[in-house]
Amino acid sequence: MTTAWTLARRAHKMNPSVIREILKVTERPGIISFAGGLPSPQTFPVAAFADACARVLRDDGPGALQYAASEGYAPLREWVAAQLPWPVDPAQVIITTGSQQGLDLVGKVLIDAGSRVLVETPTYLGALQAFAPMEPEPVGVASDAEGPDLQDMKKLAGSGADAARFFYLLPNFQNPTGRSMSEARRADLVAQAAHLGLPLVEDNPYGDLWFDQPPPLPLTARHPEGGIYLGSFSKVLAPGLRLGYLVAPKSIVPKLLQAKQAADLHSPSFNQRLVAEVLKDGFLDRHVPSIRALYKAQCQAMLAALQHEMTGLGLTWNTPDGGMFLWVRLPAGMDAMALLPRAVDRSVAFVPGTAFYADHADPRTLRLCFVTASVAQIQAGVAALAQAVRDMTQLEAA
Amino acid sequence: MTTAWTLARRAHKMNPSVIREILKVTERPGIISFAGGLPSPQTFPVAAFADACARVLRDDGPGALQYAASEGYAPLREWVAAQLPWPVDPAQVIITTGSQQGLDLVGKVLIDAGSRVLVETPTYLGALQAFAPMEPEPVGVASDAEGPDLQDMKKLAGSGADAARFFYLLPNFQNPTGRSMSEARRADLVAQAAHLGLPLVEDNPYGDLWFDQPPPLPLTARHPEGGIYLGSFSKVLAPGLRLGYLVAPKSIVPKLLQAKQAADLHSPSFNQRLVAEVLKDGFLDRHVPSIRALYKAQCQAMLAALQHEMTGLGLTWNTPDGGMFLWVRLPAGMDAMALLPRAVDRSVAFVPGTAFYADHADPRTLRLCFVTASVAQIQAGVAALAQAVRDMTQLEAA
Numbered sequence: 001m002t003t004a005w006t007l008a009r010r011a012h013k014m015n016p017s018v019i020r021e022i023l024k025v026t027e028r029p030g031i032i033s034f035a036g037g038l039p040s041p042q043t044f045p046v047a048a049f050a051d052a053c054a055r056v057l058r059d060d061g062p063g064a065l066q067y068a069a070s071e072g073y074a075p076l077r078e079w080v081a082a083q084l085p086w087p088v089d090p091a092q093v094i095i096t097t098g099s100q101q102g103l104d105l106v107g108k109v110l111i112d113a114g115s116r117v118l119v120e121t122p123t124y125l126g127a128l129q130a131f132a133p134m135e136p137e138p139v140g141v142a143s144d145a146e147g148p149d150l151q152d153m154k155k156l157a158g159s160g161a162d163a164a165r166f167f168y169l170l171p172n173f174q175n176p177t178g179r180s181m182s183e184a185r186r187a188d189l190v191a192q193a194a195h196l197g198l199p200l201v202e203d204n205p206y207g208d209l210w211f212d213q214p215p216p217l218p219l220t221a222r223h224p225e226g227g228i229y230l231g232s233f234s235k236v237l238a239p240g241l242r243l244g245y246l247v248a249p250k251s252i253v254p255k256l257l258q259a260k261q262a263a264d265l266h267s268p269s270f271n272q273r274l275v276a277e278v279l280k281d282g283f284l285d286r287h288v289p290s291i292r293a294l295y296k297a298q299c300q301a302m303l304a305a306l307q308h309e310m311t312g313l314g315l316t317w318n319t320p321d322g323g324m325f326l327w328v329r330l331p332a333g334m335d336a337m338a339l340l341p342r343a344v345d346r347s348v349a350f351v352p353g354t355a356f357y358a359d360h361a362d363p364r365t366l367r368l369c370f371v372t373a374s375v376a377q378i379q380a381g382v383a384a385l386a387q388a389v390r391d392m393t394q395l396e397a398a
Numbered sequence: 399m400t401t402a403w404t405l406a407r408r409a410h411k412m413n414p415s416v417i418r419e420i421l422k423v424t425e426r427p428g429i430i431s432f433a434g435g436l437p438s439p440q441t442f443p444v445a446a447f448a449d450a451c452a453r454v455l456r457d458d459g460p461g462a463l464q465y466a467a468s469e470g471y472a473p474l475r476e477w478v479a480a481q482l483p484w485p486v487d488p489a490q491v492i493i494t495t496g497s498q499q500g501l502d503l504v505g506k507v508l509i510d511a512g513s514r515v516l517v518e519t520p521t522y523l524g525a526l527q528a529f530a531p532m533e534p535e536p537v538g539v540a541s542d543a544e545g546p547d548l549q550d551m552k553k554l555a556g557s558g559a560d561a562a563r564f565f566y567l568l569p570n571f572q573n574p575t576g577r578s579m580s581e582a583r584r585a586d587l588v589a590q591a592a593h594l595g596l597p598l599v600e601d602n603p604y605g606d607l608w609f610d611q612p613p614p615l616p617l618t619a620r621h622p623e624g625g626i627y628l629g630s631f632s633k634v635l636a637p638g639l640r641l642g643y644l645v646a647p648k649s650i651v652p653k654l655l656q657a658k659q660a661a662d663l664h665s666p667s668f669n670q671r672l673v674a675e676v677l678k679d680g681f682l683d684r685h686v687p688s689i690r691a692l693y694k695a696q697c698q699a700m701l702a703a704l705q706h707e708m709t710g711l712g713l714t715w716n717t718p719d720g721g722m723f724l725w726v727r728l729p730a731g732m733d734a735m736a737l738l739p740r741a742v743d744r745s746v747a748f749v750p751g752t753a754f755y756a757d758h759a760d761p762r763t764l765r766l767c768f769v770t771a772s773v774a775q776i777q778a779g780v781a782a783l784a785q786a787v788r789d790m791t792q793l794e795a796a
């Protein structure tokens with residue numbers, strides 16, 4: 001009478017991350033968390049959503065609550081196509097259940113077991129997790145402050161049956177590092193990828209969150225036939241609606257759409273109509289500047305706190321031009337994973353960088369999110385983190 | 399400069415169905431469609447949702463719009479566990495983006511390329527599509543009006559490395575046939591599956607839509623360790639919110655949860671809170687009886703129309719005890735796929751049954767949905783269908 005559950009081979013590779021387990025303690029009251037990737041809830045346009053709910057349900061409640069087309073709500077697809085900075089036909093747009101689902105669909109359509117997939121060093125952990133069920137072999141392309149090393153990309157792209165299926169990239173205010181790809185690197189990368197016949201999968205959830213000036217043109221805008229572009233409403237409106245989109249060459253759309261239909265039939269029609277309603281009349285043009293100003297101030301507060309608290313401790317960090325994260329490197333010999341429990345003892349949390357590497361992880365790195373905590377919390381949290389670093393230094397000296 | 403998009407092997411198996419293409423014409427005005435699987439929009443509790451939207455956004459708007467746990471909103475998981483007719487720990491419940499996503503997650507965790515998966519004859523097309531990206535070999539178990547043939551199940555279950563990974567079943571008012579599994583067949587099937595060590599995946603979107611009496615106890619209730627159970631809010635509240643759930647043995651939950659997190663991080667937190675709010679205070683006990691009464695009346699109208707219009711034409715059909723569908727068999731020699739364009743010429747549409755078979759399709763079968771069209775449309779549509787059958791008969795005689 002014991003049922004013989006046999007798991008798929010891929011399921012053995014799907015394990016709760018050690019980091020996620022450690023970070024569960026960060027939910028306990030009193031912990032200042034720089035670990036999450038949550039947008040600041042004060043940026044959510046609650047009143048605009050309340051109005052939109054009332055209007056959508058009043059004007060066509062039954063329609064908004066019914067099953068709908070797998071590709072998404074036509075006015076929302078048209079809005080997406082119209083606001084992108086290159087010519088896009090709404091027929092190329094599929095609305096997804098968050099841009100995370102876009103990664104799942106791309107994986108299903110483009111990855112076979114054993115397929116090589118190129119990613120940045122480091123890269124978004126959620127993309128590695130989304131691709132994992134398709135059993136790829138992710139390979140990290142060496143990357144510097146301006147973006148991926150193109151010599152390394154060329155070396156790893158392969159050819160013929162061994163060719164990488166695509167290169168997954170986050171050019172704007174990347175998660176986890178907060179870095180952005182320079183104009184020159186974008187131009188070179190797109191030209192060389194096109195020359196190699198290497199498809200690009202461009203993920204852009206943070207591109208609107210720039211501090212002083214917009215980032216350079218997306219990669220896909222430079223060679224639309226060579227890329228799939230993923231966007232999200234999570235950072236400019238609210239993540240709890242789970243809405244994103246993908247834009248693909250017309251030859252790939254039918255397969256992605258089949259995968260979408262099989263995955264969840266369609267993204268919630270009610271949410272799609274809400275977002276289309278909120279976006280009317282240029283709402284984002286009024287709303288997003290307030291998010292930019294808030295995040296810039298929070299980022300500056302964290303940079304000032306790091307400058308103030310970390311002097312002489314041997315840490316380095318970058319200065320993001322937008323987004324939600326910055327990237328810290330500990331002094332030689334210090335391991336971020338070992339630092340984490342000491343930081344939690346001091347009531348502050350972060351994510352060790354090792355989780356974000358496909359291979360050759362740098363154990364000295366860690367990610368700090370500067371948008372969830374308040375400025376006062378940022379100051380207290382960075383001071384506590386400095387204390388934890390001192391604890392480690394003393395421990396290692398002892 | 400041409401990018402070498404290489405599709406995954408599975409993508410070549412993912413093709414838009416011929417039927418879907420034919421049915422696109424059914425969206426044109428004037429066509430009476432029995433083809434869809436859409437709940438009647440007049441059953442959607444629009445006012446209750448409008449109230450819930452206002453309350454949820456007023457009480458904790460930022461919380462409802464923020465990222466949330468992959469397993470789902472705790473009060474909703476508790477509600478699901480409490481209302482199921484066997485002891486379920488909320489920790490066994492994962493909220494999914496429609497029960498369609500439950501099928502995707504089950505496929506990812508339990509199916510390897512080439513794995514045998516047992517299904518009913520016929521079975522839900524969407525399940526075949528959800529499993530397809532994992533490249534199983536679906537095999538139909540012979541089925542009669544009471545449910546699957548247990549001798550055939552035993553023969554096809556296999557053993558050792560060749561054992562079927564699971565048997566996918568819709569015991570209540572099945573899509574596409576509308577049939578239900580008898581009490582005796584349920585008891586025997588569960589006992590024999592447990593004896594064989596064959597896991598069951600039980601899909602129950604329609605179980606609450608009974609006409610005169612509730613269906614027998616679910617399969618999973620009889621042997622919880624041997625089954626994964628999928629439920630949905632689409633038929634009792636509204637499909638446009640895309641919310642369902644799965645209940646699994648505790649040993650399988652962590653893998654399903656990893657797959658859920660990778661697929662879309664979590665189902666929309668706003669929608670989960672809305673549904674939890676609407677469900678409070680026994681809402682379904684007041685609401686669902688009105689759906690049952692409506693669907694029963696619609697089903698009776700369709701049965702009466704079939705009786706009236708089809709006399710002497712050699713068709714047979716079943717008498718469902720609930721749900722949304724009934725199943726028709728054409729006279730010997732007549733093909734439902736060939737009938738469809740003639741029916742569309744007469745302004746009525748249905749789904750040919752062949753789409754719903756894993757193998758050995760019966761080309762004489764077709765599915766009629768009785769809940770979307772009005773009673774007047776049902777009468778006119780069935781009369782038109784009878785005329786199309788006469789057209790075919792004359793054509794064949796000519």
